[in-house]
Amino acid sequence: MDRRIYKVGWKNILNINRILTTLVVSDIFLFASFGLISPIFAVFVNQQILGGTLIVVGIGEAIYLATKSILQLPIGILIDNVSGEKIDFYLTISGNLLISISIGLYIFATIPVHIYLIQALMGIGGAISYPAWMGLFTRNMEEGRESFIWSVHSTFTELFSAVAAALGGYLAVTLGFHYLFLVVSILSLIGTLLLVFIYPKILKS
Numbered sequence: 001m002d003r004r005i006y007k008v009g010w011k012n013i014l015n016i017n018r019i020l021t022t023l024v025v026s027d028i029f030l031f032a033s034f035g036l037i038s039p040i041f042a043v044f045v046n047q048q049i050l051g052g053t054l055i056v057v058g059i060g061e062a063i064y065l066a067t068k069s070i071l072q073l074p075i076g077i078l079i080d081n082v083s084g085e086k087i088d089f090y091l092t093i094s095g096n097l098l099i100s101i102s103i104g105l106y107i108f109a110t111i112p113v114h115i116y117l118i119q120a121l122m123g124i125g126g127a128i129s130y131p132a133w134m135g136l137f138t139r140n141m142e143e144g145r146e147s148f149i150w151s152v153h154s155t156f157t158e159l160f161s162a163v164a165a166a167l168g169g170y171l172a173v174t175l176g177f178h179y180l181f182l183v184v185s186i187l188s189l190i191g192t193l194l195l196v197f198i199y200p201k202i203l204k205s
């Protein structure tokens with residue numbers, strides 16, 4: 001029997017190595033936390049930020065994407081020029097921590113410039129963590145199961161994001177925006193700290 005067919009048999013369908021499993025679970029927390037605020041972020045800016053409009057939301061998003069896009073290229077080159085997976089691990093942790101802190105800073109935002117600065121900080125965090133996370137995930141991919149494992153990541157992160165999106169508006173109404181951002185920051189932090197469990201395996205790389 002083809003070993004690849006056996007590997008993806010139903011009996012072993014979710015038998016994924018520890019590093020990949022931890023990376024997926026970590027991203028579930030991160031994606032779910034973002035899912036809580038994504039649907040209501042524009043409402044937050046409009047209602048809680050002095051002078052907050054949809055233009056502010058658009059500029060903030062542009063700042064985040066531009067910052068992340070520009071910085072992640074040299075960071076990706078740096079990662080590839082360093083042997084082993086330790087740099088991937090440390091940068092993933094560092095970037096995700098920066099993102100978690102950034103989300104918490106929304107609690108103190110009152111004017112558009114605060115939104116812009118926070119979005120820039122999140123962009124820096126994303127630029128640090130994204131190529132590092134992708135490096136870790138790719139280097140530990142199980143041969144012959146690449147498409148399935150990426151599907152596992154996409155399925156579970158999107159399902160939990162969907163549930164979070166449905167809850168986001170309700171929590172914003174019942175708890176208020178500030179408490180919601182605190183919850184999101186904590187969930188993101190939990191997702192980041194889960195990566196500590198793969199550290200012993202990273203040390204062996």
